[in-house]
Amino acid sequence: MIRRILLFSIIVLSGVFLQAQEGTVLSVQIQGATRTKPSFLKNLVSLKSGMMLDSVLLEQDIARLQRLPSISHAYYQVFSSHTNEHNVFYNVEENFTLIPFANLFSSSNDAFAFRLGLQEFNFLGRNITLGGFYQYDVFNSYGLAVRAPHLFSRTTGLSVSYNDFTTQEPVFFDGTTADYRYNNSGFEVMGLHEFNFKNRIEFGGSLFTEDYKYLSGATSANVPRTLKVNKHLFKLIYNYENIKYYFYFLDGFRSTLNFQYVGSTDTNLPEFVIGFNDFVYFKRVGDKGNWANRLRLGLASNVNTPFAPFTVDNNLNIRGVGNTIDRGTGAIVFNTEYRHTLMEEDWFVLQSNFFIDGGSWRNPGGKFNDFSDKSNIRIYPGVGLRLMHKRIFNAIFRIDYGYGITKDASRGIVFGIGQYF
Incomplete structure (x- = not known):
């Protein structure tokens, strides 16, 4: 005792x-x-x-x-x-946080298109993001957004946005294609909350209107030429992040789940559920290298509609493939790239990039074995350059050239601001 x-x-x-x-x-x-x-x-x-x-x-x-x-x-x-x-x-x-940006790209009919914008990432000195953009892509578009993640407390905030987005979109049906003028306009409000250092959540919704107007191409009695539908959306985003930052170098893992329910007032654009998860892994390689990987797994309600939610697009998932060349109700996409610093001065960085983008899609109303169908699989290796300013937030100008090696592949150059992922 x-x-x-x-x-x-x-x-x-x-x-x-x-x-x-x-x-x-x-x-x-x-x-x-x-x-x-x-x-x-x-x-x-x-x-x-x-x-x-x-x-x-x-x-x-x-x-x-x-x-x-x-x-x-x-x-x-x-x-x-x-x-x-x-x-x-x-x-x-x-960082310097008042950032103008400009994107140049080709539109769906290979015409010249661009986006211009201005963002302040530290509005009022409290890391509030305030920004807007104007886009010309056959038609005019614009958007405004404010994001204040620490508005109510150190862990709770709010984001509000308005977009009036108009593009020329291909619609695929019965093995044919038609071009439509597509407009999406509406407001979105999201609540932001941080549970702890690694786990964050966003929850909210939006009210918006989708407007399709036929321009040219194939027609069908089952596909309307004009369609204007009021919709509502509920969205949940859960983010887990365990990444170490050292200037532009990243090391660690991030997982982002995006789940949405979209309600509709018209059966031609029926209600649906969509969910996808991005798994991202970064690894430092020596003093100058960074290996980056992204895996996206996504599924939506398997409605047989020409307006399916997942798209195959240069700016979203496969560099070099073209702008909105196909649609689906499911997606498996993998991007891997090696970034290597060629030159670094006090404020400037020149970085090379070697990548492989690949993916497959489930056809609208199709089956899971669509993912293994050769006509749905696309693989695009490529090379690129990054020009960075170390003291301006997200001041990364990228240019990539992707070359397809699968069936009926294309090739192309993709410009952008910020890393691809």
């Missing part, structure tokens, strides 16, 4: 001694923030004055700061007194 009491006393005293060795945090300060409000950053980090010094929490706070659009890099310093009290300094290097 005496031995047990003695052992228990030693354990308790050892715990007290170790806590004393850790010491308490006297103050937490932010250094280097000029465009971002230090009070916002101080509220965002988990370590507070009066808490025990925790190295795990320090590393987590740094990772959280590096995720912010306004921060390109962050590190901490700890200054300790002889009384075992600590002053903690979070040092940040800021």
Whole structure:
């Protein structure tokens, strides 16, 4: 009995001694923030004055700061007194966050098309994203959006957007194709919440109108030439992220689940459910390499309609394949690429890129063995370049050339802003 009491006393005293060795945090300060409000950053980090010094929490706070659009890099310093009290300094290097952007691409009829926009990723110094765009792609389109992930608290926010999007879209039916003028206009509101450092959720919905008008091509008595339908949508996005950021290098894993229910007022565009998950894995390779991978698995209600939700498109999944060349009610897409830094100066980075994009789709009303049908499988290897500005958020101009090696393949150049994924 005496031995047990003695052992228990030693354990308790050892715990007290170790806590004393850790010491308490006297103050937490932010250094280097000029465009971002230090009070916002101080509220965002988990370590507070009066808490025990925790190295795990320090590393987590740094990772959280590096995720912010306004921060390109962050590190901490700890200054300790002889009384075992600590002053903690979070040092940040800021991005320039007012970013114009321009995309050039070919439209569905090979005409010249472009998108121009402006985004502020640090509005009011609180990492609120405010932006808009104008697009010309045969027709005119525009959109406005605001996203404030920390609006109500350090973990809860809101996003609101409005889009009036008009394009020329191919519609596939009975082995033929027709071109339609497609318009989608409406509002979306999403609530944003962070459960913890790695897990976040978005939930909300939208009210919108889809408008199809026949332009040219094949016709059918079963496919309307004009169609205008009011719709509503409920959306759930769950994001798990465990990625380490070092400037433009990434290392780790992310999973994003997107689940939607779309209700309709017209049986020609019936209600449906759609869900897809993106699994993304990054690996640092030496000092200059980054291996990036994305696997998308998606299914939707298997309605036999020419307006199926999953598309095969240059800008979404397969580089070089063309713009909206096919549609389906299911998708399996895999992208892998190796990014290698060729040149790095104080602010500028030139990066090469070698990639393979591949995927397959389930035909509308089809079966799961459609995924193994050679006519649905597309594989496109290719090469590209990245021109980056290290201190401007998402200032990455990319150009890729994809070359198809499967049946009836095409080839093409794809431009864009930001990494492909």
